Amino acid sequence: MAETSEARASPSAPGGDAGGEDDKPDERMLECNICLDTARDAVVSMCGHLFCWPCLHQWLETRPSRQVCPVCKAAISRDKVIPLYGRGNTKQEDPRNKVPPRPAGQRTEPENNGGFPGFGFGEGFHMSFGIGAFPFGVFTSTFNFGDPRPSAAPRGTAQYEEEQFLSKIFLWVAILFVLWLIFA
Amino acid sequence: MANIAAKRVKREIKEVMKSEEIMGGAFKLELINNSWTELQGEITGPPDTPYESGKFLLEIKVPETYPFNPPKIRFITKIWHPNVSSVTGAICLDILKDQWAAALTLRTVLLSIQALLSEAEPDDPQDAVVARQYKEYPSIFAMTATHWTNVYAEGKKAIVDYNRRVQVLLEMGVEEHQARVALSTHNWNLEVATEELFS
Ligand SMILES: [Zn+2]
Ligand SMILES: [Zn+2]
Numbered sequence: 001m002a003e004t005s006e007a008r009a010s011p012s013a014p015g016g017d018a019g020g021e022d023d024k025p026d027e028r029m030l031e032c033n034i035c036l037d038t039a040r041d042a043v044v045s046m047c048g049h050l051f052c053w054p055c056l057h058q059w060l061e062t063r064p065s066r067q068v069c070p071v072c073k074a075a076i077s078r079d080k081v082i083p084l085y086g087r088g089n090t091k092q093e094d095p096r097n098k099v100p101p102r103p104a105g106q107r108t109e110p111e112n113n114g115g116f117p118g119f120g121f122g123e124g125f126h127m128s129f130g131i132g133a134f135p136f137g138v139f140t141s142t143f144n145f146g147d148p149r150p151s152a153a154p155r156g157t158a159q160y161e162e163e164q165f166l167s168k169i170f171l172w173v174a175i176l177f178v179l180w181l182i183f184a
Numbered sequence: 185m186a187n188i189a190a191k192r193v194k195r196e197i198k199e200v201m202k203s204e205e206i207m208g209g210a211f212k213l214e215l216i217n218n219s220w221t222e223l224q225g226e227i228t229g230p231p232d233t234p235y236e237s238g239k240f241l242l243e244i245k246v247p248e249t250y251p252f253n254p255p256k257i258r259f260i261t262k263i264w265h266p267n268v269s270s271v272t273g274a275i276c277l278d279i280l281k282d283q284w285a286a287a288l289t290l291r292t293v294l295l296s297i298q299a300l301l302s303e304a305e306p307d308d309p310q311d312a313v314v315a316r317q318y319k320e321y322p323s324i325f326a327m328t329a330t331h332w333t334n335v336y337a338e339g340k341k342a343i344v345d346y347n348r349r350v351q352v353l354l355e356m357g358v359e360e361h362q363a364r365v366a367l368s369t370h371n372w373n374l375e376v377a378t379e380e381l382f383s
Binding site: 033034035036037049055058059062066068069070071073 | 287
């Protein structure tokens with residue numbers, strides 16, 4: 001075999017990106033362990049390894065039966081990763097608009113559906129509410145209504161607005177239902 | 185090809201070119217095409233093993249789902265090793281199968297394959313014939329592996345006696361590789377090998 005120089009696949013091979021900016025050692029500290037790029041929507045595992053949330057999510061989806069850290073193979077799960085929120089996030093981009101949503105920080109949202117779960121609606125109500133024009137997400141959220149919602153959307157996002165809007169509609173439907181029960 | 189896969193392969197190649205393994209000549213990595221889906225690796229046989237000084241070419245195929253799934257790697261260069269098929273070059277290595285992790289890279293995989301050459305795992309064989317010889321006749325195994333390294337991988341150490349036995353079969357009209365496989369399989373017993381070839 002012909003002897004060639006050691007760098008046979010040159011760094012400036014076709015399509016190679018302009019190097020330089022990713023070579024600073026301190027920036028490499030914040031590289032995702034899966035895509036090797038600077039972590040976006042960063043999360044950190046309990047074993048301390050950093051990933052982009054979309055990257056880690058895809059890894060967990062690829063092997064649902066064997067969820068281990070891609071670096072050290074410690075047990076890992078969606079519920080046990082911590083999102084990192086840096087200051088000066090210049091991309092004013094909502095991570096929730098990307099699939100999959102990053103798990104929220106461990107901070108329970110205040111209940112904003114006060115008193116509502118006490119009504120105890122029958123299944124028929126849920127069915128009639130679920131089938132129809134409402135998106136699937138709303139349907140599932142009605143089932144979990146009594147629980148604190150760990151994945152509630154952060155304030156100010158489009159999803160948060162939507163949830164607020166829908167919960168208001170839901171409340172009105174409930175009031176009408178009660179009035180109907182009383183007067184019918 | 186999926187964006188993340190191509191991007192990662194690019195990044196890995198860039199990093200690997202700066203690594204000490206490339207500088208020290210422990211392995212090489214080059215692109216086969218421009219779509220980042222196929223690469224060729226070359227590892228040098230580790231010192232103090234039958235593979236010493238051999239140059240072993242590897243076919244590396246990067247799946248669309250890389251790095252969530254492992255690269256597909258096989259030996260192009262023929263090799264006599266319990267965990268590599270002497271026929272197809274297929275490798276039995278846990279990290280290329282269920283023990284793959286997304287943070288592993290082509291560099292770490294090549295290093296693992298190189299480590300496999302230093303330390304075979306005969307209880308998890310890819311080639312049953314080789315694995316049996318490894319366990320039952322370790323010195324014949326070592327000489328056979330050295331011989332294959334010499335013949336197929338530019339290894340420097342020749343096993344003169346084995347070359348002579350292959351030559352005997354060649355003179356009987358047997359194809360060279362076929363002769364070598366028959367002799368290797370039958371622990372270099374010329375009679376048994378001949379019997380098998382002409383039966
Ligand atoms: Zn990533
Ligand atoms: Zn880890």
